[in-house]
Each structure stands twice: as structure tokens, then as C-alpha cells.
Amino acid sequence: MSQPNGSAEAPIEVSAIPTVVGINFGNSYASIAVLTKEGTAECIANEDGERQIACAIAFQGEELYIGNQAKHQLVKNSQNTITGFRNLLGKKFSEIPANALSVSAPVIQHPEIADEPAYKVKVLQASPSPLPTTASNTPAASKTATPRSEPVQVDRVLTVSEVTTIFLKSLIKSAEDFLGKKVQGAVITVPGWFEQAQKDALEKAANDADITVLQLLEEAGAAAVTTTSGPVPEGLSADRTQLVVDLGASALSLYLLSIRQGLAFSLATLSDHSIGGDAIDDKLIKHFAKEFTKKTKVPLTVCPASDPQDKRAEAKLRLALEHTKRTISASPGAATCSVESLKDGFDFTGTITRLRFDMEVRPIYDSVYKKVGELVSAAGLDLYDVDEIVYVGGSASLPGLDEALSQGFPENIVTPFTQGTVVGGGVGDPTTILARGCALQAKILAQLGEGTEEEREVKASFTHGHQYTQSKATSKTIGLLFPEEGAENALGGQWIPVLLRETPVPARRIVAFNVDLGEGEEKKVGFEVWEAKEGVKIEKVKLPKLEGEEEEEEEEEEEEEVKEKTVEKETLLTSLSFAAQHATKKGGRWTTRLEVTAIVGEDGALEVSAVEVGASGRGEKNVVTVPAA
Amino acid sequence: MANIVELSVVPPPLPQGWTPPAASGKSISPLVERKLLPAGQAYLAHVRRAVHKLTFEEHDK
Ligand SMILES: Nc1ncnc2c1ncn2[C@@H]1O[C@H](COP(=O)(O)OP(=O)(O)OP(=O)(O)O)[C@@H](O)[C@H]1O
Ligand SMILES: [Mg+2]
Numbered sequence: 056m057s058q059p060n061g062s063a064e065a066p067i068e069v070s071a072i073p074t075v076v077g078i079n080f081g082n083s084y085a086s087i088a089v090l091t092k093e094g095t096a097e098c099i100a101n102e103d104g105e106r107q108i109a110c111a112i113a114f115q116g117e118e119l120y121i122g123n124q125a126k127h128q129l130v131k132n133s134q135n136t137i138t139g140f141r142n143l144l145g146k147k148f149s150e151i152p153a154n155a156l157s158v159s160a161p162v163i164q165h166p167e168i169a170d171e172p173a174y175k176v177k178v179l180q181a182s183p184s185p186l187p188t189t190a191s192n193t194p195a196a197s198k199t200a201t202p203r204s205e206p207v208q209v210d211r212v213l214t215v216s217e218v219t220t221i222f223l224k225s226l227i228k229s230a231e232d233f234l235g236k237k238v239q240g241a242v243i244t245v246p247g248w249f250e251q252a253q254k255d256a257l258e259k260a261a262n263d264a265d266i267t268v269l270q271l272l273e274e275a276g277a278a279a280v281t282t283t284s285g286p287v288p289e290g291l292s293a294d295r296t297q298l299v300v301d302l303g304a305s306a307l308s309l310y311l312l313s314i315r316q317g318l319a320f321s322l323a324t325l326s327d328h329s330i331g332g333d334a335i336d337d338k339l340i341k342h343f344a345k346e347f348t349k350k351t352k353v354p355l356t357v358c359p360a361s362d363p364q365d366k367r368a369e370a371k372l373r374l375a376l377e378h379t380k381r382t383i384s385a386s387p388g389a390a391t392c393s394v395e396s397l398k399d400g401f402d403f404t405g406t407i408t409r410l411r412f413d414m415e416v417r418p419i420y421d422s423v424y425k426k427v428g429e430l431v432s433a434a435g436l437d438l439y440d441v442d443e444i445v446y447v448g449g450s451a452s453l454p455g456l457d458e459a460l461s462q463g464f465p466e467n468i469v470t471p472f473t474q475g476t477v478v479g480g481g482v483g484d485p486t487t488i489l490a491r492g493c494a495l496q497a498k499i500l501a502q503l504g505e506g507t508e509e510e511r512e513v514k515a516s517f518t519h520g521h522q523y524t525q526s527k528a529t530s531k532t533i534g535l536l537f538p539e540e541g542a543e544n545a546l547g548g549q550w551i552p553v554l555l556r557e558t559p560v561p562a563r564r565i566v567a568f569n570v571d572l573g574e575g576e577e578k579k580v581g582f583e584v585w586e587a588k589e590g591v592k593i594e595k596v597k598l599p600k601l602e603g604e605e606e607e608e609e610e611e612e613e614e615e616e617v618k619e620k621t622v623e624k625e626t627l628l629t630s631l632s633f634a635a636q637h638a639t640k641k642g643g644r645w646t647t648r649l650e651v652t653a654i655v656g657e658d659g660a661l662e663v664s665a666v667e668v669g670a671s672g673r674g675e676k677n678v679v680t681v682p683a684a
Numbered sequence: 685m686a687n688i689v690e691l692s693v694v695p696p697p698l699p700q701g702w703t704p705p706a707a708s709g710k711s712i713s714p715l716v717e718r719k720l721l722p723a724g725q726a727y728l729a730h731v732r733r734a735v736h737k738l739t740f741e742e743h744d745k
Contacts, residue, residue: 276723283724293687313718316687317726320718496723503728509735516731517722523731524722527715537695538702549695559720559730563740565688573697581698583705586713628712630704650688654740659715684711 073501075269076230077493078223078243079277080257082141083304083332084449085110085222087230088490095285096494098480098487101229107449107486108229111138111159112221116179117206121225130370133159135176140222142305143215145249145256148172158370166212173214179206219260227266240267240501242493244274247308247324254519269500270517274447275299275310277492279319282445284495285482290469293317294555294564296440298431300423301447302456304332307423309430311441313528313557316564320526322557323434330422332380332450338415339379340372343392343405351401368398383412384452385478413455420459427460437591438463439618444470446485452477465618526559529655531586531625535663537570538583546624552587553653563654567668572638572645580647581632584663584679588625593618628661629679637669658683686744 077088077096084107088096098106105123113120113128113136120128128136138159143151147170151162165171213221223243230238243261245254254271261268272280278299287293293316301308307330311322337358344355356362357369371394382390389408397403413420431438441464446457457472471483480487500517504510516523534552542548553564572578598613638647647667654662661681667674720727733743 270722272723273721276721279721280724283726293689312721315726317724318730319721319723319727321721492723499725499728512735513728513731516727516735519722521722523734524720526718526720526730528718529712530716531713533712538699539696540699549693551691551693551695557716557718559718560715561733561740563686565686566691567688568691569694571694571696579698581702581704582695626710626713627705627708628710629707632704646694655712659712661712679707681707681711684714 073240073498074234074236074238075240075242075494075497075501076227076238077277077490077495077497078226078241079274079489079493080141080223080243080245081110081303081448082139082306083110084108084486085226086487086490087226088487088494089230089234090494090498096281096491096498098490099230099233101226102232108226109138110141110222111136112218113137114176114178114211117181119221121222127374129158130367130374133370135178136160137174137176137213137218139305140174140215140218141257143172144219144260145253146172146215163212165214168214171214173212174218175210175212177208178211180209181206216256216260216263219257220263223261223266224264227264238266240269240497242270242272242277242497242500243268244277244489244493245271246306246326247273247275247310247321248326251519269497271519272493272496274301274308274489275312275321275324276319277489277496278310278445278447279312279314279492280495281482281488281492282443283314283317283319284492288443288469288474290467291443294558295442296322296436296557297443297445298427298441299445299447300427300451300456300460302331302423302450303448304450306331307426308447309426311430311434311436315555315558315562318559320528320557320559322436323430325426325430325433327422327426330419330426332448334419335380335416335450335453336373336376338419339376339392339407339412340369342407342415343372343403344368346405347397347401347403350403351399353399353401355398364398368394371397379407380450380453383407383409384454409455413458416453416455417459420456423456424460424463428463437618439465439591439620440589442469444468445488446471446477446483447488449486451485465620527657527659528557528559529554529562530556532556532589532622533584533586533628533653533655533661535651536583536585536624538581546622550587550622551651552622553651554655556589558655560655560659561657563652565650565652567648567650569646569648570635572635572647574643574645578635578638578645578647579632580635580649580665580667581630582665583630584628584653584661584681585624586626586628588623590621590623591618592621628681629663631663631665631677631679633665633675633677635667636674637667637671639669656683686740 079086088098100106108122109126111125113125136159148164160174162172165173297312297314299310306328308326310324312319344357360366360369375392375394379390379392393404471477476483503514533554537549539548594617595614596617635647638645651665660683664678666676
């Protein structure tokens with residue numbers, strides 16, 4: 056399942072690499088990334104060889120388990136196992152719905168702190184004398200009866216914050232064991248829907264774990280950093296519209312991002328707490344439970360289960376499915392699900408093919424697709440306006456999801472699956488993308504100076520809601536139109552978009568290309584500057600009959616929706632024209648190389664300049680300006 | 685560093701007798717308010733330019 060620790064090389068003593076980490080802190084799983092010598096980031100495994108570390112802590116006797124080992128305690132020791140605590144950070148007890156799913160230790164009202172959620176677990180205290188008698192560590196009734204040398208069982212009350220601190224501390228410890236150095240700072244993810252109180256609570260819990268929090272970074276921001284660091288993926292431009300699909304365990308989060316040469320902001324977001332890996336598990340648990348009953352004739356009612364035996368069987372299946380789902384994601388073959396003594400002493404081993412798997416899970420894929428449609432229309436856009444899909448979260452590793460979503464997008468949509476970067480821990484791996492983004496962000500932040508007023512201001516701009524995050528952006532695409540004799544398109548020439556709509560200002564774009572100046576000696580360069588109207592045209596086209604197809608009458612005319620992106624001239628702004636000085640003649644035709652710069656200022660003023668770049672150097676700068684409104 | 689985007693398109697020669705249209709006097713469409721994600725090198729560059737009040741050209745250096 057997980058690769059052994061140490062496949063990412065520990066950075067040797069290179070002072071240029073700060074000892075910082077990125078932590079993706081989900082409600083279900085966490086991951087840790089460190090920086091590599093090459094300037095990239097990689098996820099590391101903890102002592103147990105896990106890269107996806109379950110957000111769970113469990114107490115059993117004198118032992119404290121953290122991570123996947125703790126999760127396994129959910130079967131037999133659920134009352135002393137704590138999960139799902141991230142989402143409770145910063146919440147008052149009264150804000151937590153009473154019917155919140157409790158597969159683990161229930162959330163209780165803290166015995167002393169008003170309106171504070173807490174957990175009560177039973178632990179064995181090694182040395183009964185002297186017993187630390189803080190009020191929350193109320194000694195159990197058995198205390199007096201226990202011989203002094205034996206550990207005694209006591210109730211221990213932990214706040215959500217304390218649980219988080221224990222957990223985060225163990226993550227940092229894993230990182231420090233790996234790096235062989237003290238971690239100087241961390242960037243930690245927060246969901247986009249986290250409120251300030253939740254962020255404050257997380258920061259406090261991290262500080263209590265002796266972690267210097269460099270930034271609490273929104274998950275969308277972490278994804279944007281990862282996907283805009285390094286070379287622009289094949290088939291994409293540095294200016295693009297990116298759909299981030301985050302499918303975790305208990306939630307689906309969608310972000311439509313405008314990515315403009317690495318600068319990112321959200322055009323629309325949406326989250327749904329009914330779609331996720333847990334819902335996928337429910338489908339599969341039912342499927343395997345049915346199979347179990349068919350094989351053994353032992354009745355098994357799950358999702359929901361009411362009988363304690365069934366509940367335990369369901370918990371066992373849920374744990375076993377982690378492996379099944381990972382196998383389905385990793386290889387096209389079939390996957391198994393094995394549980395020892397599932398019920399009434401009967402073992403169970405089921406097999407599922409990817410086809411069958413996707414069939415069972417189809418309703419979840421479909422709901423994701425539906426939500427994606429809602430998101431994109433909320434932004435006033437069409438699926439065809441999306442250039443790239445980025446997957447985040449464990450459940451987004453499933454290839455079936457990409458197959459289901461891709462249907463509605465243009466054929467050339469770029470996804471990590473089309474790029475082949477998901478499997479084998481590639482750059483598109485949805486399970487590591489957030490932690491890696493955080494590590495890269497931590498590197499940026501660790502290198503910021505604090506010496507001057509300006510430097511401190513730059514540093515402060517990374518805090519939540521800072522004024523520098525407020526920006527204006529263009530609302531229409533600005534481009535160059537090179538008129539052409541008898542042009543076939545409606546635009547009447549060659550259109551070169553330069554500054555796309557939704558580009559934060561001030562913005563500058565520089566494009567370079569050759570221009571054909573014809574055979575004459577006039578060698579005139581000229582273009583118009585327009586704002587464009589962009590859209591998506593939907594046409595119903597009758598499908599062409601395949602050759603040799605018979606019974607034309609009987610068959611219904613098949614129609615298919617064909618979509619096409621459209622660009623129309625909307626507002627002429629200005630134009631620019633000059634005689635080329637640096638053209639070269641080849642095969643009787645003149646060409647010159649042009650570098651066109653467009654700058655939109657903070658006020659909306661536009662400046663377009665063109666320079667010829669010849670073998671003998673750069674020509675004169677020809678400039679036109681369009682004043683702000 | 686200025687980022688120059690190489691394009692493969694080659695615009696054709698201008699039509700006979702084309703004269704550049706005069707500036708329309710119109711400005712670009714109204715700008716819209718957006719909230720940037722405070723993340724990545726590009727955001728850092730964006731803020732640095734603003735804080736140090738630099739033009740793109742000055743920032744290139
Ligand atoms: N390779 C994989 N293929 C399919 N599903 C996987 C894979 N790896 C993890 N999962 C599932 O993904 C889910 C966990 O995803 P992730 O780590 O993104 O969750 P999270 O963000 O912590 O959770 P939440 O959505 O509750 O906040 C679990 O349901 C897990 O079973
Ligand atoms: Mg998540």
C-alpha cells in the first residue's frame with residue numbers, strides 16, 4: 056500500500072533549503088511534505104510507512120496509537136478512539152449536531168469548560184502514585200482497590216484542541232525523524248469553508264505542539280501552488296481556467312480557479328458534505344455484505360447497521376475497503392476485499408473488477424459531475440471554458456471519476472490522468488498535491504526577509520484577508536487582430552488573445568511571433584486592438600450515418616450536441632501600424648519577428664507596444680495607449 | 685524576469701489599402717473585484733511590485 060520510508064532523499068546540508076514542511080491536515084487523513092534538493096516537494100512516510108496518515112488517535116491501556124494503527128482500533132476499541140476532530144476545531148459544543156456520526160469516542164460536553172466539546176477516554180496510568188489529579192483526569196473508582204504497583208484505569212478528558220495538538224506533534228516528529236533536524240516552520244492546509252474561529256483554533260493547537268505556523272493556506276491555494284510551480288503542463292498555457300475537484304472522505308469541494316501566470320483566484324467554489332469516500336464505501340459495503348450473505352447465508356444488514364454485530368462487521372469492511380479502493384486506483388485489474396471473521400466466525404474475501412466497481416460507485420461520480428456543472432454555471436461559464444482539471448483528495452485517485460467527468464469537457468481537456476501523472480506518486484497524485492503545495496509555499500515564506508518596513512509588509516500580505524489579496528481583474532479578453540484579405544472567419548483576420556478576461560491587474564503580457572509581410576516592398580505591420588466577446592456555441596448535429604448502415608427508416612435520427620468556443624469582436628480600442636525595419640526575406644516573402652507587450656494598470660489604463668526583434672537587434676518601440684475610464 | 689510567450693501563429697499580410705482605424709476613445713470594460721489566493725511566487729511578485737511601487741520593467745531588474 057504505502058512505500059517504505061526514505062524514497063524521498065533527505066536533503067543534505069544545503070543551507071539554501073529551509074527546514075520547513077507542508078502539512079495537509081484533512082478531517083480523515085493528513086500528509087507531510089518536505090523539500091527536495093531539486094527544488095520540488097515530496098511526501099514522506101511516517102514510522103509505519105504511511106504517506107496517508109489517518110487522523111485518528113486511540114488509547115489502549117498504556118498505549119497511545121496515532122494514524123492508521125489508531126484507526127484500526129475502531130473495530131474493538133472505538134470508545135477510546137478519536138477521529139473526525141479536525142472539523143470540530145473552533146466549534147462550541149452547542150454547535151455540534153447531536154446526531155453527528157459517532158463511530159468513535161463520542162463528543163461530550165467538557166466537564167469544566169463551558170460549551171467546550173471534548174472526548175472522554177479510558178487510559179491506564181502507569182504509576183498510580185502520585186496520581187496527577189487535575190480535575191479533568193478524574194481518578195476512576197477502582198483507584199483505591201488497585202495495588203499501588205499496578206497501573207490504574209482512569210478517565211482522561213481531552214479537548215478537540217488537545218487531540219489536534221497530539222496528532223500534529225506526531226506529524227512533526229515524523230518529519231524531524233526523516234530530516235534529522237528540527238522543523239523550523241510549517242504551512243498547514245485549511246478548507247475554504249473554515250471560519251476564522253476554526254483557523255484560530257487550528258493555529259493554537261499547532262502552536263501548542265511547538266509548531267511555528269508560517270501560514271494556514273486554503274486548500275485551493277495549496278493546489279494552485281503545486282500546479283503552477285515547475286513547467287507548464289503540455290497542452291496548457293500559463294493563463295488558464297482550472298477546475299479543482301477535491302474528493303475526500305466526508306466531503307466534495309470544488310473550486311474554479313482563474314490561473315494567470317501563477318496568480319490564482321477563485322471564480323466559484325462549492326462544497327457538499329454528502330459526497331465523498333464515505334459514500335463510496337457505503338455502496339461497496341452494501342455490495343460486499345450482499346455477497347457475504349450469498350456465500351454464507353449469514354444475514355448482514357449494513358449502512359446503516361443497528362445490530363452491534365452488524366455494526367462491527369460494517370466497521371471491519373470499511374477498514375478493509377481502504378486497500379480495495381487503492382488497488383482499484385493503482386491498477387486496471389480486479390481488487391479484493393478480505394475480512395477475517397466478518398460475522399459469526401465466517402471469513403470473507405470478495406473480488407471486484409474495475410468495471411463493477413465503477414458501476415457501484417457511478418451515482419457518486421454522477422453527483423460530482425452534477426455539482427461541477429452547478430459550479431461552472433455559477434461562474435457564468437461553460438464546461439468548455441475549463442482548460443484543466445486538477446484532482447485533490449484520496450477518492451479523486453479513482454480513474455473512473457476522471458472518465459465520468461471528462462465526458463462533458465472538451466476532448467483536449469488536460470487532467471492528470473490524460474497526462475499520466477497520477478500513478479506512482481507522479482506530480483498529479485491527488486493524495487500528495489496539497490502537502491506538496493504547502494511545502495513549496497513554506498519555502499517561499501521561510502525565505503522572506505523581515506528587516507525593513509517593506510519586507511514586513513510583504514510578509515504580512517500572506518495572512519488571511521490581507522488588503523493585497525483584494526485585487527481588480529479584467530472582465531473581457533483583450534487581443535490583437537491582424538486583418539486579412541478575404542478572411543474566412545467572422546473576425547476578419549488573425550486573432551491573438553493577449554490579456555485574458557479575469558486577469559488580476561496590474562498585468563503585463565508579452566507575446567512574440569513572426570508576421571508575414573508579403574512580397575511587396577512596403578513591409579507594413581499593422582493590427583487592431585479589440586476587446587472580445589467569448590462564448591460557447593452549442594449546436595445539435597445529426598450524426599452521420601455509418602456507411603453501409605441499413606434500415607434507415609426504422610432508426611431514429613441520432614443527434615449529438617456539438618460545442619465550440621466562439622470569439623467575436625466586441626469593442627475596438629485602438630490600432631497600431633508602422634513600417635518594418637528589421638524584416639528578412641525568404642523565398643520572396645518578407646517576415647519580421649514581433650514582440651507585443653500589453654499592460655493594464657491598476658486603474659484600467661491599457662498600453663500596447665510592439666517591437667521588432669531582428670537578428671541585428673531590437674527595433675524602435677511603437678506604443679499606443681488607451682486611457683482608463 | 686519578463687515572461688515572453690512564444691506563439692506559433694504567423695499573421696498574414698495586411699489587405700491592400702488597409703489603414704489603421706483611429707482609436708475609438710473607449711476604455712477597456714470595467715474591472716471586477718476579485719480575491720487573490722495568497723499563495724505562490726506570482727502572488728509574492730504581485731505584492732512586491734505593489735509594496736515597492738515598481739513598474740513591471742523596474743521589477744524585471
Ligand atoms: N488511492 C485511493 N483510491 C481511492 N480512494 C482512496 C485512495 N486513497 C484514499 N482514498 C480514500 O480517500 C478518502 C480520504 O481522502 P482525503 O485524504 O482527501 O480525505 P480528507 O480530506 O482527510 O477527508 P474529508 O473529506 O473528510 O475532509 C478516504 O475515503 C479514503 O478511503
Ligand atoms: Mg480534504
